[in-house]
Amino acid sequence: MAVQSYTFDGLELECGARLGPVTLAYETWGTLNAAKDNAVLVLHALTGDSHATSLGLPGEEKGWWENIVGPGKAVDTDRWFVICSNVLGGCRGSTGPATPRPDTGKPWGLELPLLGIRDMVAAQDLLVTHLGIPRLAAVIGGSMGGMQALAWLVTRPERLDAAVVLATAARHSPQQIAFHEVGRQAVMADPDWADGAYYEGEVPARGLSVARMVGHITYMSDKSMAQKFGRQRLGHGAKFSFQTDFEVEGYLRYRGDSFVKRFDANSYLYITKAVDDFDAFDPPLKVRPTGQGPRVLVASFISDWLYPVYQGREIAQQCQQAGFATSFAEIESTWGHDAFLLETERLGRLVRGFLERPEERS
Amino acid sequence: MSDFQRALRAIAALVPEGSRVLDLGCGDGSLLALLKRERHCSGQGIEINSEAIVSCVSKGLEVIQGDVESGLKALPTGSLDVVILNQSVQELRNVDGVLLDALRVGRQAVVGFPNFAHWSVRLQVGFLGRTPVTPGLPFEWYETPNLHFFSLKDFEHWCERRNVRIVRKLFLDGERRVRLFPNLCARDGVYLIEKRA
Numbered sequence: 294m295a296v297q298s299y300t301f302d303g304l305e306l307e308c309g310a311r312l313g314p315v316t317l318a319y320e321t322w323g324t325l326n327a328a329k330d331n332a333v334l335v336l337h338a339l340t341g342d343s344h345a346t347s348l349g350l351p352g353e354e355k356g357w358w359e360n361i362v363g364p365g366k367a368v369d370t371d372r373w374f375v376i377c378s379n380v381l382g383g384c385r386g387s388t389g390p391a392t393p394r395p396d397t398g399k400p401w402g403l404e405l406p407l408l409g410i411r412d413m414v415a416a417q418d419l420l421v422t423h424l425g426i427p428r429l430a431a432v433i434g435g436s437m438g439g440m441q442a443l444a445w446l447v448t449r450p451e452r453l454d455a456a457v458v459l460a461t462a463a464r465h466s467p468q469q470i471a472f473h474e475v476g477r478q479a480v481m482a483d484p485d486w487a488d489g490a491y492y493e494g495e496v497p498a499r500g501l502s503v504a505r506m507v508g509h510i511t512y513m514s515d516k517s518m519a520q521k522f523g524r525q526r527l528g529h530g531a532k533f534s535f536q537t538d539f540e541v542e543g544y545l546r547y548r549g550d551s552f553v554k555r556f557d558a559n560s561y562l563y564i565t566k567a568v569d570d571f572d573a574f575d576p577p578l579k580v581r582p583t584g585q586g587p588r589v590l591v592a593s594f595i596s597d598w599l600y601p602v603y604q605g606r607e608i609a610q611q612c613q614q615a616g617f618a619t620s621f622a623e624i625e626s627t628w629g630h631d632a633f634l635l636e637t638e639r640l641g642r643l644v645r646g647f648l649e650r651p652e653e654r655s
Numbered sequence: 656m657s658d659f660q661r662a663l664r665a666i667a668a669l670v671p672e673g674s675r676v677l678d679l680g681c682g683d684g685s686l687l688a689l690l691k692r693e694r695h696c697s698g699q700g701i702e703i704n705s706e707a708i709v710s711c712v713s714k715g716l717e718v719i720q721g722d723v724e725s726g727l728k729a730l731p732t733g734s735l736d737v738v739i740l741n742q743s744v745q746e747l748r749n750v751d752g753v754l755l756d757a758l759r760v761g762r763q764a765v766v767g768f769p770n771f772a773h774w775s776v777r778l779q780v781g782f783l784g785r786t787p788v789t790p791g792l793p794f795e796w797y798e799t800p801n802l803h804f805f806s807l808k809d810f811e812h813w814c815e816r817r818n819v820r821i822v823r824k825l826f827l828d829g830e831r832r833v834r835l836f837p838n839l840c841a842r843d844g845v846y847l848i849e850k851r852a
Binding site for chain 2: 583590606609610613618619620621622623624625639642643645646647649
């Protein structure tokens with residue numbers, strides 16, 4: 294389905310400011326049933342968008358979770374009504390720093406109040422209500438999407454039957470914050486960034502591209518990089534230069550350059566800050582009678598050094614202690630953090646089995 | 656019904672109705688599912704095998720992927736009614752530590768294991784001079800995951816030494832209950848135990 298949008302008055306943000314009006318861009322697949330109890334909200338990662346999957350129409354771009362979401366897939370759109378929206382603070386149709394301010398008509402830039410993961414979820418909650426859905430069958434996401442799933446679980450357990458939390462942490466470690474800070478500093482050190490007021494001139498392309506290059510390194514693993522690139526050189530004559538000598542260099546530059554074309558640098562700053570600031574279990578969860586509330590599935594990937602397995606295990610432990618019926622899986626993969634997008638065979642079976650409603654199991 | 660399922664039923668019968676259970680090394684979750692369905696237990700499993708995790712999750716069970724020895728350590732004292740170790744004790748490195756920890760976390764424990772003093776085992780060791788391969792101990796010595804080989808008497812000896820009370824016990828030869836000379840005739844023993852006050 295084509296990208297749609299929903300605009301509402303606004304919302305109170307975690308930081309205390311009020312932001313409005315707010316628009317969320319979203320896509321849906323499948324059909325909401327008469328009981329309105331088959332809705333699954335898919336939550337995207339740092340730089341994703343509402344296009345989780347495609348309908349395979351001519352010329353239509355593939356979705357970022359095509360292997361998991363679709364007809365007959367793990368999140369089966371023949372069965373579930375699937376919703377995916379671009380996050381608040383994003384730049385793919387939802388309100389973010391590039392959106393014109395209602396009062397001046399000029400882009401918000403750094404005047405946009407700071408946003409949190411819980412704010413993204415509060416906006417999604419309004420969208421879900423707008424779509425006439427009293428209660429979601431599940432929320433599911435990886436990486437920053439996993440954080441949003443956790444935020445749904447801790448702030449709105451009564452609105453969910455299940456949460457799937459993949460390849461993420463309850464809070465960022467200093468190492469994770471550090472990688473984000475390198476990315477932000479790369480953007481902010483670019484003279485074209487102009488304190489965020491670049492919308493009428495050149496975009497800070499060099500800075501944002503470096504930020505994306507660093508990001509990509511953290512999404513891969515030593516092994517997946519060795520398999521993908523080895524020490525292959527790009528054949529352009531000179532043996533040693535500061536051109537792109539190695540394939541991996543060419544790949545990173547390419548990823549950096551193509552990212553700049555589709556992503557707003559200020560959005561990158563706001564969203565990475567929201568991720569760094571998030572702490573799912575602060576304030577601590579109220580302990581509920583065992584087994585009440587949403588079921589929870591947490592999974593981590595073995596070669597993911599950005600969100601190591603122990604962080605997933607901690608999430609599972611906290612959820613369990615809070616009384617949620619919780620399962621935890623660690624999935625073998627050599628893909629690093631990207632595994633939640635690529636290692637879809639076992640993940641798919643796990644998610645499909647988990648989403649099955651308890652009363653519908655044989 | 657297979658031998659396996661009959662044995663599971665026999666084990667399930669030892670678990671008090673409505674207990675909160677933890678199944679250590681729960682495999683594909685067959686026992687947990689049975690306990691939930693027929694004994695109205697609430698429960699969770701710990702299992703190391705990835706495919707088994709998929710099976711458990713697909714059965715709607717709660718399961719944590721990890722190893723038994725460290726999984727138990729993370730749990731608070733007295734947080735469960737029954738901790739189950741069915742056919743997993745013989746594979747543990749630290750049997751003594753895990754069994755005692757099971758009785759710390761759970762009020763009671765159910766322990767099921769293959770009896771190393773079954774006559775078929777004795778025959779193979781005694782007459783053939785070979786490490787036994789039996790239905791209950793189906794592995795050659797060079798590929799077995801089992802680290803410990805012990806008999807019903809050995810286990811009861813451990814209970815005595817560790818001040819553990821045997822609440823109920825059950826001896827099986829495949830699907831069949833064994834009542835006479837269990838240490839010779841039973842392939843498996845299942846014990847419900849608790850710490851003596």
